[in-house]
Amino acid sequence: MLPLGLYLHIPFCRSRCSYCDFNTYVGMENLHESYVRALCCEIRAAGQSPHLVHTGAGVPPRAATIFFGGGTPSILQPAQLGEAIHACRETFDLPDDAEITVECNPGTIDLAYLRALQAEGVNRLSFGAQSADPGELRMLGREHGFVDVIAAVKAARTAGFDNVSFDLIFGLPHQSLDSWRRTLNAALPLQPDHISLYALTVEHGTPLHDWVRRGEVPYPDPDAAADMYDLAEEMLGQAGYVHYEISNWCRPGRECAHNLIYWRNEPYLGFGPGAHSSSIRRRWWNIRRPADYIARIERSASVEMGSEDIDERTSRGETMMMGLRLLQEGVSYARFAQRHGVDIREVFGEQLRAGQAKGLLELLPDRARLTPRGRFLSNQVMMSFV
């Protein structure tokens, strides 16, 4: 069995961002302590999970990465995150140098906090920077300013982190190409090791969705977003970043190991409310409300809310859907054959050729990948495989 990615969900935020539809809650500080206990409990119980291929009595399953996502993981104390890391190390066979990422809100951390994280074994930080424009940050409901990002990155470096990422969002209502250029120009000098650039999606149930529906803000212009994507591609390329996934760039060798597991359709375990897990043949997900989650864990009840059995056909489609997101690596024919026991050209020959004919797919001798044109139109290709 391939080593697992471990995702640990921290479903708490100090305030809600206007675009966010993630499973996160404001004003539950009273639950933090019991939540961390419950989370550790779920992690330890997973060692005996019937969904994992057993490695044999007394041999812990192998894991490759830990990723604290949210919500806002940095809302917890470093020691609390450390407890969870400890639980993972106890339960899984995790290499000493395994990638351990914590998503941080740049507005609420300082050097002391980051040093403490470092001491707990965290070796990668991901800052939600989002924009350098104060107006855009306000519209997104972010409570920090870009100066906080600058300070946070500086502190991270001082604390000794050599793997720092941050997120930016583009394609916002009212956002101009110039404003996006200014954001990139402000971000690049910070020399992050990794950058995620997300095109804004107006999700149902978010304040942003309401504003758009009521006509208070314009629906984001998809052409403007495409222009911004092109600009980012150009600027980040010049700055030496590798565009390795549709929404992700990195310095050579600084790919996010945890996310690579998803994209390669490899197994992962998600802990915490609303977290998703995959054992390849089956996927399951947890109940969403933190209080229910804690209560169930405390009485040793299952926190699984739903599951899906993934048949071979679906699994092949998912390998394509996720794998094509990797722009350089793509889907390797050999890896596909090894994984699914069939030749990719046999099961997807027609779709591959059609994607190539449309100029969206590039068929290399050893792998298929999106063309530059296909990157921002990837759904048009991916849907043919599902």
Added chain:
Amino acid sequence: MNQIRNFCIIAHVDHGKSTLADRLLEATGTVTVREMQAQLLDSMDIEREKGVTIKASAVRMLYKANDGQTYEMNLIDTPGHVDFGYEVSRALAACEGALLVVDASQGIEAQTLANLYLALDANLHIIPVINKIDLPHAQPDVVAKEIADLLGDDPDSVLRISAKEGIGIQDVLERIVKEVPAPKGDPDAPLQALIFDSHYDAYKGVVAYARLFNGRLTMKTRLRLAATGATFEPIEIGTFTPRMTITGELAAGEVGYIATGFKSVRECRVGDTLLDHNRPAEPLHGYKPAKPMVFAGIYPTVTEDYPALRDALEKLQLNDASLSFVPETSTALGFGFRVGFLGMFHMEIVKERLEREYDMDIVVTAPSVEYEAVLSNGEVIKVDRPSDMPSGDRLVEMREPWMKIQIFTPKEYVGPIMDLVTKRRGETLGMEYLDEQRLVMTYRLPLSEMIVDFYDRLKSVTRGYASLDYSFDSYRAGDLVKMDVLINGDPLDSMALITHRDEAQHKGIALTRKLKEVIPRQMFEVPIQAAIGSKIIARTTVSAMRKDVLAKCYGGDITRKRKLLEKQKEGKKRMKMLGSVEIPQEAFMAMLKLEE
């Protein structure tokens, strides 16, 4: 025969015809209250939802009158919509009397008046009835005066009832007995029976509803249909009470049914006369084969459903002789049918029945009327599909059907109505006040202008207060041109339309603009053009799609991501392909949704 009364009810939609019919059935003990399903006569869901009756029925009731005698009362139901004017006229022809039912708060509406005129033409005795007198907004005196003025009667002779509350039902029955003449006719003369409706029964074949004018009909009578020439021996003879009840015979003056064993209503048409094959009399007057006025293409959304669609249309046709269809093909839609309807309402009903009763997933193209093209060799051909319109020197003249329409309206909407009708090439024929508040406006209007959104516009500019009736007037020559729609340079045949030259430009711009809204962006730029011959009169472009991407995968939720793609793929499958352009179904109806 003196104890028979054949009558029908003339009423506007929602004025309470079905409720009154229910009460009559209850009052005569034909159906007990307990048995009474609400609105028994309206048996189809669609009719009930639209508040109208599509298929006529005939119910026999026995009524013991105040004079001590028992009467056979035959209530013949009439279709409630303007598209079915001919069917109404045949149902009326089967009666001697009619109840004119008018809502006490609404007054007479256009259709009611049109049907009243049909009834008067058929020499029916009219018994005016004001219904819903219990409602708070009832104005029975005003309405009584309106009716009396119309009929040249005394306002006091107008019955005032509430069918819902059961008030005045007995009076209605007594008036029918006293005033509606008993049928005349000779039971010993050769048979003449008018078919005023029919339905299809899987076991008995077509069941014809007939009114006997002369002669008698037994199981032994060999029968012939005057118009179609089809002959048969009855499989069953009976009356509706309201269920089918076998009597084995019918005689002059009576109303009942004859099961024919025919496999399709085409052999047994409404308005035709049943004759004794061995002793044939003259057919009754007034038969007209059903003539479709509106045509549209109906296509299965997925090609594999073509045989299922054909089956469904055939089944519908068993009960609906006015529905016609022939196979047709379209560049983008593939194999389907050209379907003829009596009018827009009929088309709506057929579409809904296909979708609901037969669970068909269909695309219906914008409707067209039937044009006449006069060719240079003198030949006149019918064109009900705009892409078939001849062009160039071959074509001498185009003619289109015009309708005579009557609009009843409160006077404050006269301006907006004139505006609406004039914009659609209407010609004023007259305007007449019914009373101080309401008037009737008469116009001549091309049918092609009526089938696109006219009724809805009329309702909207009059806030629902106006009512409309129309009938065929004549074919008239017009400066008509064919407008083609080209998508990515390819003509989309099912979107071609025939229009007056003066409106072509305007329509072309509106249509291309609308298509730009409904056609999703493709992987490449797609020009949309409207053209007359080789001349482009309007053009827009759907710019190429540049963004179609899922940005982020939250917490490993791959299932959600896949489902989004699956949904997108499903939507794509429903698209129709013209060359390499994906065209959504609503594009084919874009013509109906243009801005005024």
